[in-house]
Amino acid sequence: MSADRVLQADVGIVGAGPAGMAAANVLAAAGLRVVVLDEGHRAGGQIFRQLPVGSHNAGAIAEPPSHHHGHALLATFDQSRVTLRCGASVWDARPGRLWFEQDGASWLLRCRHIVLAPGAYDRCIPFPGWTLPGVLTAGALQVMVRGFGIVPGKRAIVAGSGPLLLPTVTALLSAGVHVVAALEASSRWRALRALPGVLGNGARLSEAFWYARQLLKAGVRLRWGWTIFGCEGDGRVQRAIIGKVDRSGRPRRETAQTVDVDVVGAGFGLVPSIELGLHLGCTSRWHEGGAGHALVVDAEQRTSVENVFAAGEICGIGGAEVAMAEGHLAAHAVLHAVRGTAVPVAVRKKARRERGAADAMLRAFAPLPGLHELAQADTVVCRCEDVTLATAQAAAALYGSSLRAIKVGCRAGMGPCQARICGPSLQALAGREPTRAMDLPVVQVPLKAVRSETIVNAPPA
Amino acid sequence: MTNTRIPGLGERPPVEFTFASRSVVAQAGDSIAMALWATCDLTLRQSSRDGAPRGVLCNMGICYECLVVVDGVTVRACTTLVRAGMHVELGGKP
Incomplete structure (x- = not known):
């Protein structure tokens, strides 16, 4: 029954961002014959998310100037001969092979070359009440508004750190939500470190001005050095406790105040989605500024594994401009491998320039270690397994503070998200000095929780 | 409470399904999670040990917090599109 569920291509690309x-x-x-696999329902990825077929954004949802790149990219993509498989979860891989589940069916893509472009996801830092319905990641709110045209609520708070708070606020404003407060944990002075990366880059500068104007127009002031201390509510979020943090992100409890809200967006930066790359055997490195692991690529986006390339957030958080430049470069590197054509110098330079600007930005908003003090003893840190901070700390004290030890000791990170949510903060929470590089995530098949039939019926390599 | 959609984006064809035995009218192309958000059904499952209410967290298929049971199969509500006549139940243990 699996014989017809095999695709052939010259290049398999994971991610349609x-x-x-x-x-x-x-x-x-x-x-070249190209197959693109994506978990979403339309091309675009998170940043250029499209509304479902049948809906159109004719100005109702405000878009920053950079999004014209997205429209151009999508227009070309729609007219190209690329095969796009949506709703596809890649759950196993080896060089030249990608196994995925789509609509409950088990598929195999055979492709000589693989380009990994899976993007990133929000970094969560637990705080009391963050498991209440109505408390979402910053990215989730953007998907809700820009991807589905749904109004998140009436009164919202956005909290976290980094440039992505701004599109979250503007998405909420477009949906008519009253943004009660926008809280950036970094201090204004620390954020100045991003300036060199912004000033030297016209596109980033005009983007920053666009967001500043949107916030000004709506009367929303970004509060630097503030964050969310906790959420309360009966069955869903009804109140948020907010306050100031010190320079290391430690909450200054004496400044706490309570505000009524019905939706909360929290995002403390992004974590590269490297699981597939690690599973393929690609070398990774600890990305200091981003406080996360990223794949190592050479000057033309080749990973350490032959015929596997990587582009965008998987190589370090950088945003859409970097991703497009690196995707472009990776394609030329593939063409070089297939046909021996030279990689254009301008393409290589552009990718390097964009990456440099992004790295400066990343350093300015690196996660503040003190934010790990937001969680209390009874705060759930691993949401899949309902593990509290106290339990995770006890496990670390008993078995050691490696990710694996904490996992074995208290099941934190053993649920279906495979520690994508709790993993990035688990070690810092459980007592290890937060400045140290965290362990590499433990990656195992299935890389995504798929149906057991998918695994049993997987087409042979 | 309903009608929490941004105006001016164009209405898509209606799709009717049930959530916890109650009828819900969504629009074609909605994910289950977003269709239920539009009808203010935020709780999608009970947590594994405490039975605490949980709903959408990441909205992009990463966190598995929005697991629901559709016609007997556990799926992520945020990555699964609505289908006419589907029976959606609250998810249990992940």
């Missing part, structure tokens, strides 16, 4: 689409467009134009 800016990096994946940029790569696909170049490769398809060169005449």
